[in-house]
Amino acid sequence: MAAGRLAPGDRLPATRQLAAELGVSRGVVVQAYQRLTDEGLAAARTGSGTVVTGRPGTRRPALDRRRTLDELRLPLSTPDGIDLNLSPGVPDLSAFPRTAWLRAERTVLDRVTGSDLGYGDPGGAPGLRSQLVGWLSRTRGVRAEADDVVVTAGVAQGLALLAQVLRGEGVSDVAVEDPGSRGATDQLAYWGMRTTGVAVDDEGMRTDLLADAAAALLTPAHQFPTGVVLSPGRRRTLLAWPGLIIEDDYDAEHRYDRSPVAALQGSAPERVAYLGSVSKSLAPGMRLGWLVAPRRMQTALLAAKHATDLGNPAVPQLVLAELLASGDYERHLRAVRERQRRRRDALLGALRAHLPGARVAGVAAGLHLLVMLEGYGDTPDTVLAERVAAAGVMVHPLSWHRRRPGPPGLVIGYAAHPPDRLAEAAGRIGMALSPPGR
Amino acid sequence: MAAGRLAPGDRLPATRQLAAELGVSRGVVVQAYQRLTDEGLAAARTGSGTVVTGRPGTRRPALDRRRTLDELRLPLSTPDGIDLNLSPGVPDLSAFPRTAWLRAERTVLDRVTGSDLGYGDPGGAPGLRSQLVGWLSRTRGVRAEADDVVVTAGVAQGLALLAQVLRGEGVSDVAVEDPGSRGATDQLAYWGMRTTGVAVDDEGMRTDLLADAAAALLTPAHQFPTGVVLSPGRRRTLLAWPGLIIEDDYDAEHRYDRSPVAALQGSAPERVAYLGSVSKSLAPGMRLGWLVAPRRMQTALLAAKHATDLGNPAVPQLVLAELLASGDYERHLRAVRERQRRRRDALLGALRAHLPGARVAGVAAGLHLLVMLEGYGDTPDTVLAERVAAAGVMVHPLSWHRRRPGPPGLVIGYAAHPPDRLAEAAGRIGMALSPPGR
Numbered sequence A, B: 001m002a003a004g005r006l007a008p009g010d011r012l013p014a015t016r017q018l019a020a021e022l023g024v025s026r027g028v029v030v031q032a033y034q035r036l037t038d039e040g041l042a043a044a045r046t047g048s049g050t051v052v053t054g055r056p057g058t059r060r061p062a063l064d065r066r067r068t069l070d071e072l073r074l075p076l077s078t079p080d081g082i083d084l085n086l087s088p089g090v091p092d093l094s095a096f097p098r099t100a101w102l103r104a105e106r107t108v109l110d111r112v113t114g115s116d117l118g119y120g121d122p123g124g125a126p127g128l129r130s131q132l133v134g135w136l137s138r139t140r141g142v143r144a145e146a147d148d149v150v151v152t153a154g155v156a157q158g159l160a161l162l163a164q165v166l167r168g169e170g171v172s173d174v175a176v177e178d179p180g181s182r183g184a185t186d187q188l189a190y191w192g193m194r195t196t197g198v199a200v201d202d203e204g205m206r207t208d209l210l211a212d213a214a215a216a217l218l219t220p221a222h223q224f225p226t227g228v229v230l231s232p233g234r235r236r237t238l239l240a241w242p243g244l245i246i247e248d249d250y251d252a253e254h255r256y257d258r259s260p261v262a263a264l265q266g267s268a269p270e271r272v273a274y275l276g277s278v279s280k281s282l283a284p285g286m287r288l289g290w291l292v293a294p295r296r297m298q299t300a301l302l303a304a305k306h307a308t309d310l311g312n313p314a315v316p317q318l319v320l321a322e323l324l325a326s327g328d329y330e331r332h333l334r335a336v337r338e339r340q341r342r343r344r345d346a347l348l349g350a351l352r353a354h355l356p357g358a359r360v361a362g363v364a365a366g367l368h369l370l371v372m373l374e375g376y377g378d379t380p381d382t383v384l385a386e387r388v389a390a391a392g393v394m395v396h397p398l399s400w401h402r403r404r405p406g407p408p409g410l411v412i413g414y415a416a417h418p419p420d421r422l423a424e425a426a427g428r429i430g431m432a433l434s435p436p437g438r
Helices: A015-022 A024-040 A065-071 A099-111 A128-139 A155-168 A182-190 A233-241 A294-308 A316-327 A329-355 A382-391 A419-433 B015-022 B028-038 B066-070 B100-113 B126-140 B155-168 B182-190 B231-239 B293-307 B315-324 B330-356 B383-390 B418-434
Strands: A040-044 A050-052 A149-150 A173-178 A194-201 A217-219 A246-247 A270-277 A291-293 A360-362 A368-372 A409-413 B042-045 B049-052 B149-151 B173-178 B194-201 B215-218 B244-248 B273-279 B289-292 B359-361 B368-372 B411-412
Touching: A015 A024, A024 A040, A024 B231, A065 B293, A099 A316, A099 A329, A099 B100, A128 A149, A128 A270, A128 A291, A128 A316, A149 A155, A149 A294, A149 B015, A155 A182, A155 A246, A155 A270, A155 A291, A155 A294, A155 B293, A173 A182, A182 A194, A233 B028, A294 B066, A294 B155, A294 B182, A294 B293, A316 A329, A316 B315, A329 A368, A329 A419, A329 B066, A382 A409, A382 A419, A382 B411, A409 A419, A409 B244, B028 B042, B028 B049, B049 B066, B066 B126, B100 B315, B100 B330, B126 B149, B126 B273, B126 B315, B149 B155, B149 B293, B155 B182, B155 B273, B155 B289, B155 B293, B173 B182, B182 B194, B315 B330, B330 B368, B330 B418, B383 B411, B383 B418
Parallel strands: A173 A194, A173 A217, A217 A246, A246 A270, B173 B194, B173 B215, B215 B244, B244 B273
Antiparallel strands: A040 A050, A149 A291, A270 A291, A360 A368, A368 A409, B042 B049, B149 B289, B273 B289, B359 B368, B368 B411
């Protein structure tokens, strides 16, 4: 029937005859015919045995997952010819604390109750929310109670939920940093928000240009991709501005020279929606983050989260709560921070040696460097990044993250590679960018 | 400053003086003032020391999570006075296979690679998708390749993604079963779909009444809440109907008397969007499910999933893949099925003894029974359920799941309780429903 050899109206062989042909008991054939009948593909007709009445669906169109993902601008595989992928945003995944995670999960599963595993609070497991407020208060100055926290599937989902609620409030414009995160802009666009770029300089977003926008998305502690910290004066301007501040605290755990500046949220909890996640501290594949928003938004945010997925998976939430409570999360972060600092220093030193005309922007923090290439003439940074790619090293041209044109630069992620590989990468970048014949 | 005792313009004490007062080194105070300055709350003014320039946000409105959840119709806690919660939809969470899950997770974490934990394919981990197509083909007759599967945060998210894609195609009406799942209807409404109820009788949804609806949501293998199986004739009508069939295969693992009828998807893969999850087989708190949709919808579905959460968490996906590959998932299901069958039999027997006027609807499957109470006069089933609640037993009145009025009934979940507790519940239900003085 699936192959089309039996069409509706055709008679199936008598059960006794088919059973004999196939060498099986008649009961097996009767059962098979019953299944076909139950599925609506055949019917027993008095006097004429079992007759075909339907046809399973025909051949399906071809699938090409890679093309589909490319259409969605989701380059999930490293391009051919690249052996050193220094795209920004990916942490050192080999550092994932497997032992501590498994130990915490065993503890969690030993004491988990039925209600922990049932349909839960869409805002997240209470145990995790209460650990998070302690952690965020201590490390980031966030002011919140456990019930202020909505556990999310990461910053991207936090943006999706906020966009849905803002749309419900009649807001459809968000100011974003330029240069800034292209992923965040794409995300907001899917949820119907128009984004306007606001220039970023050495003090962070030009908050004096926000004017009457209703909402602004910023990375105040460590701007992506420039690495600058929002200056005290700009923070003051921002806190006096009446719109909703969406604070993406994406890598605040990774400051190497001093404690990071506190979150804006602590200065204005009813004006700031604060977003964070474990994507840079544990792994992006955890899809686990948090949102602390002004209280007037809470009912609508919980409705949005419930309609999106009914809430985050329970077990990983409880495991993170256990890691926070045991101090294992903090120990892990300390070790990772020390390792990333050494990697940053290694890349920085090697770039100074191999790329003397470049200037490294931003503070000692994060998982990537921005290298400004003003000294490289008028060549667009997309072309410079292609030359680097031809040497097997993948980096992002700064212009990928820009809306308005600006000086050329390269965004180079260092977190995923040991110092010797980073020195190798810097050497190849230096070779690739040295003008021919020099 | 937070308490309002220091206002903008006020001078902070000199660092030396405050250090002496507090008995700390001056460096500590200097650092603290620097933090306040960085945060925009204070500024160093030449000649006048450090001056307050901002004020942290004032007191926030009160939070009442329980009221918020009640407004959203999410009753997450058992009401006062209930000691036997027999609400439908919750599996036996004490049966969660902790040992097998932890063992599989150890295996997964031993061999997990960086790319497994990075930003992955929004459609899900390839390893899980390929295990799922084997499993769904074998147990449900689903026809799919691994790339047809979108791993979701459960059936609710599958509906959310489908609704977004349907809206993009200009479809905003979905036919649903009446009675049917109220949760599914609420979910579709959030995403902008109007739902129209189509009557359900002893053969399932009246597919002859679908007419020119563009999409229909059904539970063909075991209708919720009536427990009937969609008849062969109705399946044929449905397969000849041109709209999109959304097949919620919510508890197909739980048929006790024979193999469940195959999924409709296998008969028409380009016309059916098939939804399933581990909510009834493992736990709702896993938030892990799957969607197999017509191929024309795939790019839009992946875009919606990406914009929603970038994809499901990686580790639980890989653990489920391991459980499917090892056979542990199938062994778990067999054990659970046997236990549920005994519980169903226990409840059924006790109800026959204590509630002789009632009629139990549906086939031997699932996690709940529908008890029809035509013999109980004109009393609405909401009143009958209240009488039962007064005896400490929570059940759902059938009318909660109805759009149009119909005969009274009670939907009684049995999965979460052992046979003796179910017998106790049936006894109390019988007492509560016996007419006074009889």
